[in-house]
Amino acid sequence: MSLPIPRLDDRSFQDLVDDAKRLVQQRCPTWTDHNVSDPGVTLLELFAWMTDIVLYRLNRVPDRLYLKFLELVGIVPFPPTAARVDVTFRLTAPRPATVTVAAGTQAATRRIHDSDPVVFTTVEPLDIVPCELAALGTVDAAGQTIDRTTELERSQPFLCFSTPPAPDECLLIGLSAATPRCLVALRIDCEIQGHGVDPRWPPLSWEAWTEDGWLPCELERDDTGGLNVAGDVLLHVPAGHVRTLLAGSLAGWLRCRITPTAVGQEPYSDSPRIVSITAHTIGGTATAVHAAVIESEELGVSSGVAGQRFPLAHRPVVPDQPEPVLEVSPAEPVDADDTWQEWRLVDTFAASEPGDRVFRLDHLAGEVEFGPAVRQPDGTMRQFGAVPPNGARLRVRGYRVGGGAAGNVAAHLVTVLKSSVPYLRGEVDNRQQALGGVDGETIAEMRARAPLALRARDRAVTAADCEQLARQAAPEVGRVTCLPVTVDDPALRLLVVPRVPTDTPVSFADLVPSPELLSSIASYLEPRRIAGTRLLVVPPVYQAVTVVATARAHDRHRAGAVETAALAVLHRYLHPLAGGPDGTGWPYGRSVHVGEIYAVLQQVTGIELVDDVKLFPADAVTGRRGEPARRIDVAPNALVFGYQHVLKVEV
Numbered sequence: 001m002s003l004p005i006p007r008l009d010d011r012s013f014q015d016l017v018d019d020a021k022r023l024v025q026q027r028c029p030t031w032t033d034h035n036v037s038d039p040g041v042t043l044l045e046l047f048a049w050m051t052d053i054v055l056y057r058l059n060r061v062p063d064r065l066y067l068k069f070l071e072l073v074g075i076v077p078f079p080p081t082a083a084r085v086d087v088t089f090r091l092t093a094p095r096p097a098t099v100t101v102a103a104g105t106q107a108a109t110r111r112i113h114d115s116d117p118v119v120f121t122t123v124e125p126l127d128i129v130p131c132e133l134a135a136l137g138t139v140d141a142a143g144q145t146i147d148r149t150t151e152l153e154r155s156q157p158f159l160c161f162s163t164p165p166a167p168d169e170c171l172l173i174g175l176s177a178a179t180p181r182c183l184v185a186l187r188i189d190c191e192i193q194g195h196g197v198d199p200r201w202p203p204l205s206w207e208a209w210t211e212d213g214w215l216p217c218e219l220e221r222d223d224t225g226g227l228n229v230a231g232d233v234l235l236h237v238p239a240g241h242v243r244t245l246l247a248g249s250l251a252g253w254l255r256c257r258i259t260p261t262a263v264g265q266e267p268y269s270d271s272p273r274i275v276s277i278t279a280h281t282i283g284g285t286a287t288a289v290h291a292a293v294i295e296s297e298e299l300g301v302s303s304g305v306a307g308q309r310f311p312l313a314h315r316p317v318v319p320d321q322p323e324p325v326l327e328v329s330p331a332e333p334v335d336a337d338d339t340w341q342e343w344r345l346v347d348t349f350a351a352s353e354p355g356d357r358v359f360r361l362d363h364l365a366g367e368v369e370f371g372p373a374v375r376q377p378d379g380t381m382r383q384f385g386a387v388p389p390n391g392a393r394l395r396v397r398g399y400r401v402g403g404g405a406a407g408n409v410a411a412h413l414v415t416v417l418k419s420s421v422p423y424l425r426g427e428v429d430n431r432q433q434a435l436g437g438v439d440g441e442t443i444a445e446m447r448a449r450a451p452l453a454l455r456a457r458d459r460a461v462t463a464a465d466c467e468q469l470a471r472q473a474a475p476e477v478g479r480v481t482c483l484p485v486t487v488d489d490p491a492l493r494l495l496v497v498p499r500v501p502t503d504t505p506v507s508f509a510d511l512v513p514s515p516e517l518l519s520s521i522a523s524y525l526e527p528r529r530i531a532g533t534r535l536l537v538v539p540p541v542y543q544a545v546t547v548v549a550t551a552r553a554h555d556r557h558r559a560g561a562v563e564t565a566a567l568a569v570l571h572r573y574l575h576p577l578a579g580g581p582d583g584t585g586w587p588y589g590r591s592v593h594v595g596e597i598y599a600v601l602q603q604v605t606g607i608e609l610v611d612d613v614k615l616f617p618a619d620a621v622t623g624r625r626g627e628p629a630r631r632i633d634v635a636p637n638a639l640v641f642g643y644q645h646v647l648k649v650e651v
Contacts, residue, residue: 079363083407083437120288135174137247174251183283196269202226210240227272290407304390315366324399407437473524508620544643557606
């Protein structure tokens with residue numbers, strides 16, 4: 001039961017008017033007309049209205065005291081989090097030496113009218129490593145590797161697969177150097193030989209050898225039509241690309257592998273014939289964050305008093321890695337930089353000893369705080385954390401400011417290179433949408449969270465505690481659910497869904513949280529869980545569902561517009577964050593029935609009649625579609641999402 005908020009003065013507007021009229025009868029007995037049409041009564045109501053405003057502000061005092069109490073126990077609003085996105089930089093021309101894009105390089109969206117551009121800053125250096133073709137090989141269906149380097153050097157064309165090509169046969173391309181996170185261009189001269197395939201959708205997969213084995217490369221462009229004609233293939237190599245020994249050569253290996261055909265995909269009837277291949281690096285990709293990096297900032301001079309607070313010049317501060325570093329110098333000015341002492345950032349001073357060089361950072365207010373001195377029950381004073389001596393100079397470096405939902409820009413909008421980097425083009429590109437940006441917590445949201453935080457008391461005891469602490473560790477997540485322990489699974493599983501757009505179709509890759517996000521949540525919960533409890537922070541299982549439907553539109557509506565609206569409704573209804581009957585996210589373990597799809601489509605404006613609906617379970621990784629079913633069952637730890645719906649609307 002929550003405690004009632006007291007009202008310091010419970011009189012209403014009508015009470016004030018009635019009290020004033022009674023006083024009029026006592027002090028002005030000749031004033032007998034008390035109707036609302038009397039000008040004097042109008043004045044009484046005016047003053048009663050003004051007094052009611054004062055009483056309203058007076059009754060707000062308990063709310064202010066409530067917020068001050070929350071601040072006293074350490075419950076403050078969450079600061080905004082910054083969106084992250086991968087930005088691709090391109091060289092003006094292939095270079096013989098490595099080109100380094102330093103951390104802190106800025107890229108931005110274009111300025112539109114009076115709106116400011118959204119600026120992103122790289123968080124890690126990027127080495128664009130030059131490369132060339134060093135070796136070549138093929139792998140047949142039996143797994144035997146054949147060295148083709150000599151044939152390439154002699155300009156002898158060769159078949160890269162058997163006839164007809166079988167799944168898992170490969171064309172191996174060895175680069176002279178490992179090119180992690182680089183954009184590699186392969187110029188392939190091949191004859192028209194690989195008959196049977198659709199050049200827009202060949203059964204090929206481009207992969208790179210990494211520390212974790214073969215991982216897929218992102219294919220940006222394939223002008224060869226599936227190794228059928230001469231052209232360029234642009235590949236984004238994954239981050240873990242390393243050199244290894246294959247086909248008798250030590251190289252950074254890429255491969256083009258034949259994959260099993262999906263539904264509607266045509267296989268090769270003949271093997272492509274390779275004439276020549278060249279390779280070079282034309283760019284690279286770095287992770288950028290929607291925040292500005294403050295390299296170094298002077299805070300002022302310490303007075304030697306406990307509990308000092310120093311405001312930063314910029315706020316709010318983004319809680320991100322690496323953490324800001326505070327440096328304290330001696331009171332006497334010196335020239336050597338090695339005399340600056342680094343102080344450590346902590347969440348609370350509760351466990352700090354008087355000599356610990358620690359500080360707190362109020363991310364939302366942008367203030368650096370030092371430990372207080374607290375009077376103990378025996379009358380002595382205890383210092384929580386050290387205090388910089390009187391006259392010591394303070395500076396902070398490496399903190400980031402910005403963040404918010406404004407950083408969740410769509411794909412291909414971050415196009416301007418703001419920093420000057422030699423040998424780079426002035427245009428960049430973000431191939432995916434920026435995700436993770438969340439505005440700071442409002443006061444109303446903090447008030448709703450406070451009872452849960454006080455009940456958990458920074459300890460993960462119940463499933464609700466785990467969910468609350470996970471949101472506290474990563475406010476940018478879209479959904480957190482803790483599954484209870486069962487007899488078959490004794491581990492406590494925390495299922496994390498990243499924040500993804502709800503108004504556009506989402507891909508399977510967007511729904512998988514990054515390893516860094518899962519690791520940060522697990523690290524935060526590790527010291528707070530019950531001893532002996534096994535806690536796993538993992539993504540949920542996803543079941544892709546494809547809807548194939550036909551419908552008829554009203555005569556006064558265009559079929560194309562109705563089809564677009566219906567597809568949007570389907571994707572939103574089958575959405576992990578905004579789907580389901582309540583619109584708050586698809587419930588875990590809830591099956592999908594064809595009847596509810598009929599009902600959802602029938603409510604779309606412009607649809608007169610839904611003729612037919614079929615449900616297909618799909619594999620979002622391979623693209624394969626299962627058999628049609630009236631009902632698709634979902635595991636208890638699984639969510640559904642819409643995948644490649646097919647809808648035909650006729651007038």
